Amino acid sequence: MKIVLDFDDTIFNTYGLMQEFLKIFLIEGFNEEQFWDVYRQCKKKIGDFDKDIFVDLIYSLKNFNKEEINKKIDFIINKSNEFVYRDFFDFVSSFKKEKLILLSFGTTEFQKTKIENSGISKYFSEIIITSRNKADDMEEIQKKYNGSIVFIEDKAKAIDDVKKRLPNVIAMKMIRAQGGHTETKSELTNYIIQDLNKLEGIINNLRD
Ligand SMILES: [Mg+2]
Known part of the structure; x- marks a missing residue:
């Protein structure tokens, strides 16, 4: 997983x-x-x-x-670090670091600095800053690991691109109250979520 x-x-x-x-x-x-x-x-x-x-x-x-x-x-x-949603910390404390991968779109040094300064790097086993379509990166992740993959993302297009290429990925579309892509609807997402609370149960029930 x-x-x-x-x-x-x-x-x-x-x-x-x-x-x-x-x-x-x-x-x-x-x-x-x-x-x-x-x-x-x-x-x-x-x-x-x-x-x-x-x-x-x-x-x-x-x-x-x-x-x-x-x-x-x-x-x-x-x-x-003050802009990291508080539910993130509860969420990551429920899972082993080996299970967690950060996949962020970014083409600039600024994105790297922002992630570093947010202080969240230590919770992930892998940090990928990509300038490609995330489906390309997800395909590589799936090739590398056996078991199920959960993809949590706010951008509908990114979710649908990933689901078209990798239908077995379990996608969760995040809709934060203040998010930037709240208006875009994903056709293929498995779940719609508003935060990271109460996800532990859903994820742990998935086949590993
Ligand atoms: Mg996003």
Whole structure:
């Protein structure tokens, strides 16, 4: 049995982190619309959020003291552990580390820093930061291990891609109250969950 967990909006309150970044730029005189517009531009440009690219993009709208802003952003990133959903810690304490794999999409150093600073690495036997379709990584995981695989993820497309390729994977679509993909519906998920509470029973009842 392996339990593969996504990072953003599954175990980590990415929305909460972005709200803290937003506050910094509101104080600088930007408005919310400009902030999210640049956020989307950044994601479009590199497929992911990156601090440096975001700062450069928003700087082109209106100049500010980059050094000061970077310091404020780093201060928030350094306390990334505060954005880990509390139910994560109960959940991981129910399973052996060998069973747990983190599979996060990321194309930047920023994603790595965020995960490292969140302090969750020690709970996983393997940490995979991928820039591929997660179905590719899940296929490799399935080849490597015998037994059932649980996949916990908030993105409907990622779940459906994995289920199409690997129908035996048991998928759980996470819908956090503040998640980023709450509106997207998965066609193929086995379960829909709102948090990681009470999953121990379901997972332990699965054939190993
Ligand atoms: Mg996610």
